[in-house]
Amino acid sequence: MRGARILVVDDDAAIRTVVGEALRREGYNVQAVGSLAAQAAALEKFTPDLLITDVILPDGNGLDVVPDILAKHHELPVIVLSAQNTLSTAVRATEQGAFDYLPKPFDLDALTQAVRSGLARAGSGEGDLAESDAALPLIGRSPPMQDVYRMIARVVGNDLSVLVLGESGTGKELVARAIHDMGGRRKKPFVPVNMAAIPRELIEAELFGHERGAFTGANARATGRFEEANGGTLFLDEIGDMPMEAQTRLLRVLQSNAFTTVGGRTVSVDVRIVAATHQNLPALIEAGQFREDLYYRLNVVPIPLPPLRERGDDILLLANSFLERAAADGLPRRRLSGDAEGRLRAHGWPGNVRELDNLMRRLAAISRDPVVPAALIDAQLGSAVPERALVAETLSDALDLHLARYFVGFGDALPPPGLYDRVLADVERPLFRATLAAVKGNQLRAAELLGINRNTLRKRLTELGIEPGRRSRD
Known part of the structure; x- marks a missing residue:
């Protein structure tokens, strides 16, 4: 939109000059000032089509006046620049009504693109943020983390499903907690569930609950995680480890906002879903290990986490x-x-x-x-230590952490019998899935790669409830 009027507010004269010249080259009409007082005076005479403002100015905080400006200029896109490049700044900018947020030092190409987008459509936000940086779960000022902060800021004001992607240990649950704690559901429960830590045969009862007498040992009614999270956020960690039959039930819940407990009681819920995985879900879909329709339901807003x-x-x-x-x-x-x-x-x-x-x-x-x-x-x-040994040590450390979960919550007692089989299944299941995904579902090649008999592989796939998926033609 050539000729659009842009007001730039920054106390750094060099930034005002550089930004002003860059935007004028794009054909915009630019006015630049260095304080809140000068901004107020400019707004009396110069009605902008877009506002670019710094946060820390000589006479106050640029974010504090954004709501008052938007009250008078309802559709005005506001782009916030800040050297305080933290998650709280990004979220607060969005919730104060800013269209976009760019951390300093910023790239001029990124700024001009944000200006084009802002002029094409106005942004809005709602709510408030009273978090200090010390209370926030995520720490980092690097460019990759700034991208994460901006994505979080864009989803805290809505209930869209989010899929957090990244290697193990990158902080996927922290992102889920930040989305919950900064959003409109923060006063309701945040319920995390690790799909990889629940025995396959207990997943549906864990998620949806069960009635008394629904199965052997069900001596009392139990509330499932979906019902516990009603009104709040359900975090489904390691979603790639969810069995296919449970995926089918989860898809129905996402479509209808209701489910039936194990035993027959119908429950309606209002739950925001944040899922996470370190696995390649498209590869699992290709191998027949993950439902494509569920993937699209969960992957409304993907947030990739950098290693x-x-x-x-x-x-x-x-x-x-x-x-x-x-x-x-x-x-x-x-x-x-x-x-x-x-x-x-x-x-x-x-x-x-x-x-x-x-x-x-x-x-x-x-x-x-x-x-x-x-x-x-x-x-x-x-x-x-050689690189291979370091990888092996890391895997052992991961197994140590995982195995420790089996003994959490039992006090002086011990977990139920059958621990060896459960641990073995937990180790074999991701191994078989990854191998099948790598060979595109070809069981013969998978057996050769694993170094086991094909019949043994078939038997274990059946016992573990793994569907081998489409067979490769090569």
């Missing part, structure tokens, strides 16, 4: 935050030496944020020095 190795200086931000939390939990207060920081930056972090958190707690506990030396980092990260 820690791609987050630059966030590694040190997170490390120092984890050391502070460890001290708050009673462990000795520690800080990192310069060389130790260098070691953390250079590490590949196959376990992502979870691995870093565990390492910082371990260092806080075992370091003899208040300043953690690089040598201790080297010893804990096993820098001299």
Whole structure:
């Protein structure tokens, strides 16, 4: 929209000059000022088609006046620029009514694209945000995390289904909690369910509940997770591990907002769904392991999470935050030496944020020095261990964490008998699914790759309830 009027508000004269010239080259009529007072004066004489504003200005906060401006200029798109590039800034900008948010330093091409989009359609938001950064679950200022913050900001004001994607340990549940805690359902329950941690035969009872006498051992009525989350958010973690029959029931619930408990009682619910997975769901669909229609129901808004190795200086931000939390939990207060920081930056972090958190707690506990030396980092990260051994160690660590869940909640008692078979099934199920996906459902090639007899593979697939899917023609 050439000729559109744009008002730029920033206390940095260099930014006003650079942004103004860039937008004038695009054919826009630009006026630039450096304070809230100058903005108010400009708005009396210059009715803009779009407003670009900084947050921290010499005479106040640019976000605070956005609602008053929008009350007078209802359809005015507002783009917020901020050096305070945190999740709270992104969400608050959206909830104050801003059309878009760009962290400083910003890319001029990204800004001009945001201007084009803003002029094409006005944005709006609702609600308020009273969170401090210290209370937020997500930490990071890197460009990849800014993209995550902007996506979260765009979904907190609605009930669209969200699918969080990323490697294990990247913080998918933290994203789900942020969406819940900053949205309109924050006063209602947030109920997380890990599909990979529930025995296959118990998943439907776990999700939908059961009536007394519905099956052997059902001595009392039990409320399912859907009913517990009524009015709030249900977080379905590791959705790729959900059996096909449970996927079918989940799809019906998403379509009708109602379900039948195991035993026959019909329940209506109002639940927002946030799902997450580290798996390649399109590949599982191709292999017949995941319903395509369910995938599209869940994947309304995808939020991909970057691995820690791609987050630059966030590694040190997170490390120092984890050391502070460890001290708050009673462990000795520690800080990192310069060389130790260098070691953390250079590490590949196959376990992502979870691995870093565990390492910082371990260092806080075992370091003899208040300043953690690089040598201790080297010893804990096993820098001299071959890469394959590090991968194996990481898998073992993951299994240790997973197996610990079997013993949670039983107090001095132990889990029910049959633990070996349940653990074996939990290990085999993702292995078989990944192998079948890699060979496009060809059982003969899958058996060869696994090094087992084809009949054995078929038998285990049946026992585990895995559908092999479409057979490859090659």
